[in-house]
Amino acid sequence: MAAQAPAFWRRRGLPAWLLQPLSWLFGALARRRRRRTRPERLPVPVIVVGNIAVGGSGKTPVVQWLVLRLRAAGYRPGVVSRGHGGRVEGVAEVPADGDPAVHGDEPVLLAGTCACPVVVGRDRPAAARELLRLHPACDVIVADDGMQHYRLGRDVEIVVLDPATLGNGLLLPAGPLREPLARLAEVDAVIAHGGLSPALRAAIGGVPVFPMHLQGSALRALRDPARTLALEALRGCRVHALAGIGRPQRFFDQLEAAGLVVLRHPFPDHHDFSPSDLVFAEPAPILMTAKDAVKCKAFAPDDCWEFPVEAQIGSGAAERILEKLKNGRTPA
Incomplete structure (x- = not known):
């Protein structure tokens, strides 16, 4: 069972300040790991859909939306995911009627709704290789919640941003952030599930922002x-x-x-x-x-x-992603 987020993540009170030194250490280790990680490039492009905070931001509906847009553009997509809540050892393909207790709830939902191959595994590059082995016709991979898995090389990075999940704006464990807000300025597109404050817009910089809401x-x-x-x-x-x-x-x-x-x-x-x-x-x-x-x-x-529900995303988002795929890989 996933744990509830600590209440002090919502504000910069005494508990958060006491944990601030550990946040600095976490940030330094994360930067070091990112610099030293050599990403594995695959023979097909990879689109990462993720976020910078702990907790849900609406990534799964965005993955569903993205798979549909890729298929409409003539691509044959596949999805790789961690499989939170499942019991898969190694990597495994998820059947459309898969068991959430084995494969995880989100991968089973994606396998049942996206009509494309879905492979789960803690090791994302291994999951991607298995997907291509089983489905060699696949010509683009969508990595669900793969933002911080830097061993998996990526061509497009999409952040799904729910400002309510950013809490006090501090890194773990003092706050809910896996990466600092400055990371938002390095991605290819931000899909915003909620209004953005002026400070948040400043952190995003010139990266295109597309609004999203869930409709059903x-x-x-x-x-x-x-x-x-x-x-x-x-x-x-x-x-x-x-x-x-x-x-x-x-x-x-x-x-x-x-x-x-x-x-x-x-x-x-x-x-x-x-x-x-x-x-x-x-x-x-x-x-x-x-x-x-x-x-x-x-x-x-x-x-x-x-x-x-379906993700309704502002116009231009699909075109931005397809343009990035067409124009080649981002630097490793």
Whole structure:
């Protein structure tokens, strides 16, 4: 089970300042590792989708969006991922009906929705090599959450940025940042899931920023995916909302904005759901994210619904990425 983020990450109080020396050490070690790591170049281009902070920022919907855009442009993409929450030793391909307990929740969701090969493994270059061995027709690889895995050479870097996840703006362990804000000025594109402060825009510099929001309108029954229900049909109704994602608040807010009366049930990111998690004293429809639905389908009650969403990303983002692919590799 993923741990909850420490409360002190949200502000620069005494705990954060006491941990500041460890943050400096973490930053120095991270810079040293990046300088000394020799990236492995693959025979096909690699697009990394990641972030600079701990926690969810909406990377999975962006990967889904990107795979669709690449396929529309004539590419044959594949995806590599870590497989958080899974038990894969080494590397493994993820079937469309894969087991989230084995392969991880996000890879199973991607394998079931992207209609492209997905391979998981802690060693990202090894996962990418396995993907190309199994699917030699693949001509571009999308690395899900691969920003800090510098052993995997990359041609395009995309940061999915949710300003709410940046907290106090300090590096681990004093704050939630895996890399300093200055790293944003080195990527090829920033996809922003929320408004940017002037300070954040200054840190990004001249890198193009594309706004994103998640859009959905229909629910899908977990027990019978062919059965759908318009979200509008539950306006004014009380519902149980479950979310084991990086920012459950965003899911709850989206449902409330649609007019639902939401009984909130937040869980840690990558939570390993059990049947008891779906039992409530008050009878009401149960709604959850697509990422959580892949783990609950086997034991979901009848009135349990998935709310799939799609990333809506500002115009020009796909063209920017395709242009970077066309014009060749970025320096290692």
